[in-house]
Amino acid sequence: MRAHHVPSAELEVLLDPDATAWKSAGGEELKLEGTPLGMQLTAHIRAAWAGRKIGSVEQVSVAAVHDGQVLAFRLEWSAANGGVEPSDNHEFPDGAAVVLPSSPEAPIITMGAPGVAVNAWYWRADGEGARHVVAEGLGSSRTLDVELVRGRGAWKDGRWRVVIARALRVDTPEPIAQLEPGTETGFGVAVWDGTQGERAGIKAFSGPLWLELQLDAVPETTR
């Protein structure tokens, strides 16, 4: 998939899924699959989800743009009840994340491994703000901050449209993905259907291998 270069834009503008920047972005339909039961981290979760469908969102449409400074993903999928704010104990918020390798060897299927991190940009529908997360293996994820990643979701007519964005490069010693226009990176997406009790490792994801994202080079004239 391509992350199309767009003219320099305000982050606030990019967070609007209808912004002009997205018009030329195209996008791709991605098939999602449920995370395997055997990879769920605790015996309790495995027992509770044995025989239950994991990954209720089967398809997500993804587009990406960058303006040389910020990379933004737009995810869209069907969700019957997305407009409802969870208020009881058995109700969970919908969510979505983009995951990127912090180093090229990091495995996506296990959310990284010790010493080879992955970097997740995580949005949740309960107004929590977006999280900037690194993980070095299943269950090891740690929130770095809730400022750098921005996310905004709008639910309408049975469909979520969510934009998740972050600066391409961030000055930090943390093992995050540092991105460069004109290069390629792996990426993956995950979607949680909170109405089906999906949370944590119970989710739909783009699969055990990295997908490819080609970041357009910044055209000479605009440098």
Add this chain to the structure above:
Amino acid sequence: MVMDLNKCIGCQTCTIACKRLWTRDEGMDYQWWNTVNTMPGRGTPRDWEQMGGGFQDGKARPGKLPSRRDFGEAWEFNHEEVFHGGKGDSVHLQVKGEEPDWGPNWDEDQGAGEYPNAYYFYLPRICNHCTHPACLEACPRKAIEKRQEDGVVLINEDRCRGYRFCMEACPYKKIYFNHAEKVSQKCIFCFPRIEQGVANACARQCPGRVRFVGYRDDEEGPIWKLVDKWKAALPLHPEYGTDPNVFYVPPLAPPRFDEKGDVDESKPRIPDEYLVSLFGPKVLDVLALMKSEMAKTRAGEKSELMDLLIAYRWKDMFGGFDRDPATIEWVKS
């Protein structure tokens, strides 16, 4: 902790002591880390014993998430109207909005059985700070810890992401979800007090002298004596497999009456099967032991067990955690 069910008067002082100390912040209004219910009854949350969780044959058993209504919502009352609206004579205190159909200890004092042999007793409950905590083992974020030094089971709210697997897994349904903070919360066994040698608020405030505190392996303390030496206190629902660290001295009921109104010692007033369903088969041994120790004291002999349970000296109930909290300057961090 050991709780002597023969002495609990259902006054809820423990419940309120806990509430005032720990669950007054936002999102905690429906939380009662300590509950006291009339038994037999549906309990708090409603029908929690049918919600699964814990372990069966050593394997994790799936559980249900109790709803806020199952716990009982924190009702809002018309205080304004009654106390400040000048209508004190015509309006009575009532719940605002929808008529509630459940709350903590909703079935208070209903009990079971037929007059004149009706029966009930009170069952106070907190988190059991289990040795095999289902909550801890269910959490994929390792956000729950059982402290090495004192066995207290605590949720780290910085690691918790509100997934509530702990709430599903705890067979005692002693985890509450805070919808404002979006984290799970539970009884902390008053660890800031314990660290200072002060017994839990529920225990210190109890007018019935129901609650004993201390380390299980302290042979000078009341817990070891009641649980291990005398084997007079048992965990609730041991079959849930979590190995609780709260133990109960089971209730001995007054004798039954027969049709003529005479005392009938042939059958117990609280059916044995019911107590066995709560505390396991060993409960019958405990009841027999208590009866024989009571008979001893009636005959003028000494019984260490009865002396312990009577708790002549209040401070002896606290296994060394008997410091007066008023002697400490507490700082809220």
